[in-house]
Amino acid sequence: MTDQVLVINCGSSSLKFAVLDGTENPPILEGIADRLGSEHSSITFKHNGTKQEQRLYDNDHRAAVAAIKKWINEHPEADISLAGVGHRVVHGGETFSQSVTINDEVLKGIEDCSVFAPLHNPAHVKGIKETQALFGDLPQVAVFDTAFHQTLSADQYLYPIPMRLYREHHFRKYGFHGTSYRYISQKLSELDPAYGAENALIAHLGNGASVCATCNGQSVDTSMGITPLEGLMMGTRSGSLDPSLLSFIADAEGITMEDALNVLNKESGLKGISEISNDCRTLETAQAQGDDRAQLALDMFSSRAAKHLASVSTNLSSLEHLVFTGGIGENSPLIREAICQRLQTLGIKIDRNTNQTAPRGEISCISLADAPVKVWIIPTNEELLIAQDTLHLINQDTATTHSA
Known part of the structure; x- marks a missing residue:
């Protein structure tokens, strides 16, 4: 075959x-x-x-x-x-x-x-x-995308809203980027034989961005919710904010709630704050040229990513690994350093030179040798995992047919 x-x-x-x-x-x-x-x-x-x-x-x-x-x-x-x-x-x-x-x-x-x-x-x-x-x-x-997070416990996936809304409509946190997180977990298990008994924080940072805490390679918490709008500030998405703001925007702008939601999904995030672009590369260039709006957008992005990493870490008994992946996570030394500086309380210390010179497209460990937490850059490959799942199920179905 x-x-x-x-x-x-x-x-x-x-x-x-x-x-x-x-x-x-x-x-x-x-x-x-x-x-x-x-x-x-x-x-x-x-x-x-x-x-x-x-x-x-x-x-x-x-x-x-x-x-x-x-x-x-x-x-x-x-x-x-x-x-x-x-x-x-x-x-x-x-x-x-x-x-x-x-x-x-x-x-x-x-x-x-x-x-x-x-x-x-x-x-x-x-x-x-x-x-x-x-x-x-x-x-x-x-x-x-949501399958990896089906291991979340009820106290993590339920929203503090009337339980009937969950029973009748299944309104709950689902999480996304699960295929990427599963790929990274598999890679970590190859890199560290002890990974099966260890805990990790994974930051999938791109135009869409989320974080995940894993224990024994399984998701125990993640930042995205019922939709990908919850959690981190992203390229054009606001991420988490006071839900009442939706009503305020609709009233102030004279628009519908649906249009206000559109503002949060498509006009916010890096694009909304910088008023330049949703592309991190463009903003880093503008920041280097002294643009204050680009600086503010990148600072906010890094701050919120660090906050959500710290938040999901509360579901781990220890922390052995932090992984950066996704377009920004893999390719932006500036963002990685800014996030890690805010996470020193978790024992995260990186080698600035190694972070700056890490080759693109390759797995790199950028933490200091004596740091208690290993910090990795691991390029994700969701397409490969989809191909592997497909081949596995085809072979499984074929074997079942032959045995019958």
Whole structure:
């Protein structure tokens, strides 16, 4: 059986994809279909060091999936033979605590969770259905961002609101970035044989940002909630704040509560404070040139990240590891140092020179040799974990069929 998997991350107006072989090897093929639903939609393919962009005249998700299949069929030299398709799904609610092979029941479960992720889950369903239609009987697997956090205890995942709202509507903390956290936990177990009996804080910092506390490789607390808006300040999201502010914004601006929520999701965070950009790299450049707004935005981002790391650490009996991952966590020495300076009370001390010179894209330990907590930079690879889950379930299903 071939070990190649097409990994799909379907958004409302985009579709990211990659073909992986389940190992640390670079993707055989990767790309993105952008601006789906508009007349300017296109798809980009990257293979063997070359990049090719095509217009999508039928500018929907089906056209994107069809273009991927067409590319594979027209490039036999790429030697792509798919064993299955793995789909990233943002929200699995309480229904899914692990990755699953997709059938009609699973598809309905993903649709039912759309109430919590109205922008993401319907797009995932659309991508799954189009892939099923175009790739025939190829096995399909769903990997959920929320699944890793299903190990949270009730005192952590429940909100202090009337219990009937949880019983009747399942309003609770779910957490996200779970695929990334699971990948990092696996990497830590490879780096430290004692990790199974140790505790870690993981900071997934990017345009979307969250933190997680793990004990024995399992999630015990995380910063995101029923949606990805809770927790840290992010690229365009405010993160946690006084809920009454939503009403104040709506009244002051003469807008609906939904529009006010849009302000918190799309106009806040680094972008809202700096009034420059939601991109950390742009803000670091502006800060270096003396821009006070960029400085304030980066200070607020670092402060809130440190606060949430300290907060989730209260669920750990000890602390052995702190990990930085995600676009900002992996690539910004400035942010890493600013966060660690605020966490000295937890025994976190980094080597400033090692932090500054850590090679991009590689695992690095940046803590001082005598520090009680190891501080790591570990690049995440959610696509690889999705591919590995997909291959595992395909092989499991095949073994079950043969034994029957």
